[in-house]
Amino acid sequence: AQTVTQSQPEMSVQEAETVTLSCTYDTSESDYYLFWYKQPPSRQMILVIRQEAYKQQNATENRFSVNFQKAAKSFSLKISDSQLGDAAMYFCAYRSADNNDMRFGAGTRLTVKP
Amino acid sequence: GAGVSQSPRYKVAKRGQDVALRCDPISGHVSLFWYQQALGQGPEFLTYFQNEAQLDKSGLPSDRFFAERPEGSVSTLKIQRTQQEDSAVYLCASSLRDGLGGYTFGSGTRLTVV
Numbered sequence: 001a002q003t004v005t006q007s008q009p010e011m012s013v014q015e016a017e018t019v020t021l022s023c024t025y026d027t028s029e030s031d032y033y034l035f036w037y038k039q040p041p042s043r044q045m046i047l048v049i050r051q052e053a054y055k056q057q058n059a060t061e062n063r064f065s066v067n068f069q070k071a072a073k074s075f076s077l078k079i080s081d082s083q084l085g086d087a088a089m090y091f092c093a094y095r096s097a098d099n100n101d102m103r104f105g106a107g108t109r110l111t112v113k114p
Numbered sequence: 115g116a117g118v119s120q121s122p123r124y125k126v127a128k129r130g131q132d133v134a135l136r137c138d139p140i141s142g143h144v145s146l147f148w149y150q151q152a153l154g155q156g157p158e159f160l161t162y163f164q165n166e167a168q169l170d171k172s173g174l175p176s177d178r179f180f181a182e183r184p185e186g187s188v189s190t191l192k193i194q195r196t197q198q199e200d201s202a203v204y205l206c207a208s209s210l211r212d213g214l215g216g217y218t219f220g221s222g223t224r225l226t227v228v
Contacts, residue, residue: 004156035216043203045157045219052214091156100145100170100213104156 002027004094006105013082014113020067021077021108023092031097034068034075039089039107048090051075053097079110087112116140118220120206126226127196135191135223139208146189147217148181149205157205163189164211196227 003026013019025034036048051059051068058066063083067076079086089109095102119138127133139146145164149157150173159173165186174181178197183189193200203224207217 006156033214037219042221043205043224044221045205045207045217047216047218050216095213097214100147100162101159102147102213102217103159106154106156 002029002032002094002096002103004092004103004105006092006108008108009106010109010111012111012113013079015082015084017082018078018080019082019110021079021090021092021110023075023077023105025073025075025092025094027073027094027096029096029098033095033097034066035093035095035102036064036066036075036077037091037093037104038086039091040087045091049077082112084112084114086110118206118208118218120204120220120223122223123221124224124226126228129197129227130195131227132192132194133196133225135193135204135225137189137191137206137208137220139187139189139206140218141187142210143208143218144186144211145209145213145217146183147207147209148189148191149207150175151203151205151222153202160191160204193225196225198227201225201227 034051037045092105148160151157162170163183178194180192203222205222207219
């Protein structure tokens with residue numbers, strides 16, 4: 001079974017600085033999708049960025065980018081120019097291309113200091 | 115609707131009571147998922163529907179948990195004879211058929227069993 005590991009329970013960043021959140025996963029599959037979700041106190045999970053495993057190019061969405069290392073099974077999220085509104089729980093997720101079972105890591109709580 | 119709607123937002127149940135949690139997905143979204151999120155943890159998969167068909171219920175923790183989606187739109191998660199360990203946030207998500215673009219989540223129902 002696939003597992004997703006987020007080794008940083010908490011991270012802190014100064015406003016306007018850059019922070020990187022780590023994620024590793026374990027799978028024997030070659031075709032899959034990876035996601036980062038943000039969960040603010042409102043509890044709604046918000047999709048931040050998505051990566052297709054067959055694409056070598058790292059996904060970017062404005063201030064958010066990923067470093068996808070398929071051989072190392074690593075999928076880190078970089079947040080540039082951090083803003084106070086970025087403070088939230090961040091979850092890394094894995095989804096096989098063959099089924100609808102999306103698996104989440106335990107999350108990283110990000111604090112942004114003014 | 116514009117997003118995934120869940121009700122109630124909070125539910126307090128006495129141990130042994132039955133509860134029903136409602137999810138109203140985005141119109142046109144074929145796939146619907148239920149997740150359980152314990153405090154400080156990532157969401158754990160419970161069950162998956164494609165239209166009215168429940169294609170995967172492998173994550174339901176016991177036979178006290180039951181989910182339905184009779185007309186392929188609104189879904190209800192029912193928990194019978196609630197126990198304290200059932201206390202969690204229950205998240206509903208929906209997606210287009212393949213879900214590869216990511217899921218849209220609701221804000222969840224926080225269930226507290228006392």
